[in-house]
Structures are given as C-alpha cells and as structure tokens.
Amino acid sequence: MTRGPRIAILSFHLESNAFSPPSRLEDFRQLCWLEGEAVSEHARRLNHMPSEITGFYARMDAAGPWQPLPLVIAAAPPGGPVDEPTWQLFLDTATARLRAALPVDAVYLGNHGAASGLGQGDTEAELMDAVRAIVGPEVPLIASYDLHCNISDRVIHALDGLFPYRTNPHVDLRQRAADAADAILACLGGERLQLRHVRLPFTPPSVTLLTARGPFADAIGWADTLLREDTSGELVDVSVTGGFVFSDVPQCGMCVSVTTRGDPLHAERTAQALARRIWEDRHRYLVVTSTVDEAVAQARTSTVPLLFADVADNPGGGGGGNTVGLMKAFHEARIPGVVLGVFIDADAVQQAVAAGVGGTAELVFNRMPSLFADTYAATARVLMLSDGEGTGRRGILKDRRFSLGASALVELLPSGMRVLVSSLRRQLSEPAMLEMHGIDIAAARVLIVKSRGHYRAGFDEFFSDDRIVDVDSDGLTTPNLARVPFRHLPRPVFPLDADTAWPASAG
Ligand SMILES: [Zn+2]
Incomplete structure (x- = not known):
C-alpha cells in the first residue's frame, strides 16, 4: 500500500481577456482537460499540461513517498471569460473528485490566477472557497500563480501560501510549483503559514512587466533582497505580481503577497513596505512604443x-x-x-x-x-x-x-x-x-x-x-489602456488616472 501524505492536485489555467470571445469547453479540450489518474501519467512525461503540475510531481517524487490525488487539470489558451456551463462542469468535477478523495492532508492549486467567468466574475475565489468548504479550515491550501494574476481578497483569505512566477518571460513555472510543494511539506511538518497581500491601484501595461531589466525587474529584485536579508527567519515568500488589466475585474492591480512561517503582522508589514516602494516608483512604468x-x-x-x-x-x-x-x-x-x-x-x-x-x-x-x-x-x-x-x-x-x-x-x-x-x-x-x-x-x-x-x-x-x-x-x-472600454476596473487607477492617490486619502 502506498504511504505518505495524501495531496489533492487541481488546476484551472486561463487568462481571461474581457474583450475576447468567451472560452468554451472545446478550448480546454484542445489544450488540456485531464481528470484523475490520467493526470499522474501525463505529469511524469512530456505533455501539454501546465508545467507547474510536472514540476510539482517532480519535487514531491524527490521528497519521498506521497499519494497524489489528482482531481482535474484544465487549461485553455488565453481568451475570453469562461462560459458558465464550462465553469460549472469544472467546478462540479473538481469538488466531486475532492469529496471522493477525502481525507486529504493538503491541496495544491496550479492556477493561472487571472481567470474570470461570464456568470461569475471571480472564478478563482469561487474555486478556493469551494475547496476550503470541503476540506475544512485546517488542511493547508497552497497555490502557484502566473505573474499576470488578479488576486482578490477572498483568494488570499482562502489560501495558506501563494507562489507566483517571478520571471517574465515565464521560465520558472516548475520552480514555483516546487516552492509550493516545499511549503506543503513544511505545513505537514507542523508549520502554520500566514499569507497577506497589498493590492495597489496600479495596472501597468504588460510590456512594462519584463523581469530582465526595468522597473518591474527592480521590484522583483527588492522582493528577493527582503527574502535574502531576512534575519527573522519568518519569510517564506515575497512576491510581486503585475495583474492582468484586460480581465477588467475589480481585483485587477499590481499586488505584493507575502507568506510567513506564522507571524501575520510580519507578513502585513513586509507587504505594506514593499508596496509603498513600488508605488513611489510607478512613473517608470509609462510605455514607450513606436507607431x-x-x-x-x-x-x-x-x-x-x-x-x-x-x-x-x-x-x-x-x-x-x-x-x-x-x-x-x-x-x-x-x-x-x-x-x-x-x-x-x-x-x-x-x-x-x-x-x-x-x-x-x-x-x-x-x-x-x-x-x-x-x-x-x-x-x-x-x-x-x-x-x-x-x-x-x-x-x-x-x-x-x-x-x-x-x-x-x-x-x-x-x-x-x-x-x-x-x-x-x-x-x-x-x-x-x-x-x-x-x-x-x-x-x-x-x-x-x-x-x-x-x-x-x-x-x-x-x-x-x-x-x-x-x-x-x-x-x-x-x-495604450486609454483605448480600452473598461467597465469593471476600479477607478481611479494609475496610469489611466494620472492623479490616483494611494493610500486613498480619508474623507
Ligand atoms: Zn503571464
């Protein structure tokens, strides 16, 4: 009989552009829709799956015996919000398989993080809440996300730890999944992680979010420095995500997220301080393009x-x-x-x-x-x-x-x-x-x-x-964001509204 921790694995990988045609079931079936044991087979060889899943399996396999409980892995190319029947099918499949897999010791979610739905604006939060409702408050819930994710307060509330990509172009998917695996192992060893975030009213155009050089590379560098020079031993992860403005949802915006080993105040303070530094640097994110x-x-x-x-x-x-x-x-x-x-x-x-x-x-x-x-x-x-x-x-x-x-x-x-x-x-x-x-x-x-x-x-x-x-x-x-007919983006937001203030002045 297989021994080791029982880890549920699921993924909903979609970057939703509110102005594109809706993403349908065929878009997922064409790229990736795998359920149950088929996931484990694909995860251990060359495949069409999100690389996070491969990376997660590799790290867990290397760490010792474990029992993967793959639920459903769904990925579509970036496109419009997911249509309602497809989203319900995914949610029903994920939750039914999770119930059948109980008891679980932890859950790993390898999502993109900028999905939204035609019928449900914050599908990410709906998924996290549904998982949390099934496994209860004690089971660690750890996610990796794309750097272009939109993180709502509900998502942060549901999760114990979050590990967004730190590279753009994205070449660290497997590494971030491995970091998420390490966090799960730490939780199983008795740690109780804390996750806090600060979202800025700041939606930089994607072309300004490269990580080789430029302002966003500096922001990631500041996060790295905080981690490297942490003397408290509290910091597990400090990340900066750019958001995906074309999702046109209330949770759009650049975000600092911090995971600590148990001190929520330390997470909160670290996130605030880094967010402040990035905000002061916001004018460097203005775009230079040719006509x-x-x-x-x-x-x-x-x-x-x-x-x-x-x-x-x-x-x-x-x-x-x-x-x-x-x-x-x-x-x-x-x-x-x-x-x-x-x-x-x-x-x-x-x-x-x-x-x-x-x-x-x-x-x-x-x-x-x-x-x-x-x-x-x-x-x-x-x-x-x-x-x-x-x-x-x-x-x-x-x-x-x-x-x-x-x-x-x-x-x-x-x-x-x-x-x-x-x-x-x-x-x-x-x-x-x-x-x-x-x-x-x-x-x-x-x-x-x-x-x-x-x-x-x-x-x-x-x-x-x-x-x-x-x-x-x-x-x-x-x-040129001024050309986009946004409807749900919170305003004011920089750079669309040049005089945006943060924190918003009281009264
Ligand atoms: Zn991305």
Missing part, C-alpha cells in the same frame, strides 16, 4: 535586422492574432526581407490549401472583420502547407509540444513578405514555429511577431534587446 509609421521608417533605414513586436495583438493575452495594421503597412511600403507570424485565420489557411503549394491566390484576411481587426486582401503565393504540429526548442515552450493547427506559409506579392498563417490562436513565442516552415530566421531583415513579450525567451539568440521595437498598432492587448 506603425515609425516602425516602417525604422525598418527602411536600419542597417541591421530588426524585430517588431505587435504587442497590441498578442494571442498570449487574449488578442485575436488577426489585426492587419503591420502587415498592410510593411507590405504596401515594400520593405524587403519581412517575415510575419503568426497570423491567425483558419479561413485564409483554407484559401491557401485550395490554391495549393506553388499556387497564387487573392487571399482575404479577416473575411469577417471584428473589433480592431479589419479585412485585408493581398495577392499571395503559397510556399508551404503544414499541420502546424511541432516541438519547442527554446524559451517558454522548450521541449514542449505545440499545435498551431493547419498552417500555410505564403508570400505576399509583390513585396515578398512571408506570412505564416495558422488556424489555432497561439502566439509566436518559439523559433521552431517558423523554422519548421523552412524559414531561416537569421536571414530575415525584419521579423514581425504577434506576441507581447514571451517571444523574447525564444528569439534572443537572433535579436538582442536593442534590435527589438515594441509597436502599438491595433488589438485587444494594446498597451
């Missing part, structure tokens, strides 16, 4: 290859991957040596399939226009067709399988711009996505990526930071 016209001019005169990031249309943040601003401008300016990817348009792929490899067709991109995404037609030659199945070799998808769906590499005429068009909404974060279509990235003069920041971990071997230009075109992830 489309500036980008074309830079490409025309540059003597070195440049990467232009179409940050406003990032499928990794719920963008459609289908705005034509940069494609149109570079094509019509006849900038030579341009590669653009990934343009998401299943219908355009089918037009290319109909034309066949070597064939020429009048391709219509975005036949059905939507918010920010116009229709655009161009003559194109089909260079290659594929099923879009590949394996990452670098960055956030390293050694992981990905699927772009049916794909076509086409060449727009007469500019010669090569465009990778795909069917499934994925961001271009991985060089293999282009290389498997025969593109020599090192030979491209201009690379246009529909991604906000995760491409940096994949394309750093081709483009150093000084050859990367963030462009603000159109899209559902625009860094």
